[in-house]
Amino acid sequence: MTLSFSRSAPPTGLSHISASTPRAPWIAQRPALILDLDGTLMREDEPMAGGAELLRAYHDRYVIVSNNSTHTALQLARRLRRAGLVVEPGRLVLAGELTIQYLRTRHPHARVLLCASPGLKRHALQSGCQLVEERADIVALALDKRFSYARLERVTQALARGAQFVVSNTDANHPGPAGHVVPQTGALMQAVMVASGCSPGHVVGKPGPAMFEEGLRRLGRPRGEVVVIGDNPATDALGAVRAGLRYLLVGDGDLADAATLADLMRCATPAHAVLPEARASSQAPVRVLSTA
Ligand SMILES: [Mg+2]
Numbered sequence: 213m214t215l216s217f218s219r220s221a222p223p224t225g226l227s228h229i230s231a232s233t234p235r236a237p238w239i240a241q242r243p244a245l246i247l248d249l250d251g252t253l254m255r256e257d258e259p260m261a262g263g264a265e266l267l268r269a270y271h272d273r274y275v276i277v278s279n280n281s282t283h284t285a286l287q288l289a290r291r292l293r294r295a296g297l298v299v300e301p302g303r304l305v306l307a308g309e310l311t312i313q314y315l316r317t318r319h320p321h322a323r324v325l326l327c328a329s330p331g332l333k334r335h336a337l338q339s340g341c342q343l344v345e346e347r348a349d350i351v352a353l354a355l356d357k358r359f360s361y362a363r364l365e366r367v368t369q370a371l372a373r374g375a376q377f378v379v380s381n382t383d384a385n386h387p388g389p390a391g392h393v394v395p396q397t398g399a400l401m402q403a404v405m406v407a408s409g410c411s412p413g414h415v416v417g418k419p420g421p422a423m424f425e426e427g428l429r430r431l432g433r434p435r436g437e438v439v440v441i442g443d444n445p446a447t448d449a450l451g452a453v454r455a456g457l458r459y460l461l462v463g464d465g466d467l468a469d470a471a472t473l474a475d476l477m478r479c480a481t482p483a484h485a486v487l488p489e490a491r492a493s494s495q496a497p498v499r500v501l502s503t504a
Pocket of ligand 1: 248251386442444
């Protein structure tokens, strides 16, 4: 699907910000947004400062592109609504769902040993994937909170017999509330890699291009009119630059442009077109592309 948006009207809900503070350059250019979820809009079930306000302001010109491989878009939209963020499912581009789409389109007849949440497994079955426990052609790994030694053993055996290894995303963890660190798919992937000696043949999630391309497709906007906002330099910034998109980072890290989205909306930093290490080496100001 391609989402509709208003090109002429400025984002509503930001007038009180511009009235009291200098308008951030990236807001003044009225971009469409590709937003990360965990660590940017949410910390587990808690919305982060400025998230709800930003979604209201950009209600018709954003997508959320997340390495979440636990939920379907419908499930996640309900979870976000309970947390106070109203998001249409069509605005959620998720690594788990895109992994199922990849399996269906690229390997339509494959026997798939899928390690994933019950919800994603249901989605895979409803999408037509053939899920098996024996003689798998593909091992597909997403965030599986029931992952166990027995599961690790089964996956390792399948890879030893020649199954392909597909992973939804490689994030080792993401930030939870109060400094809590939440293990992610990448932690399970590392266990599989150590046990089997096999590396993934295909990774669906960020920083790979598939998620950003799907986000751009749904926005229906040229790359020069889109800004990526995330918290992870290794996925959000790297993926944005590889996709030819500008980006901004939030969070506690040294490379963050602002601590929260609320701070970012008041931040004078222009969106970046190159990676932090390239910025540090050049010391040259990055020129922001006109999107007027
Ligand atoms: Mg994140």
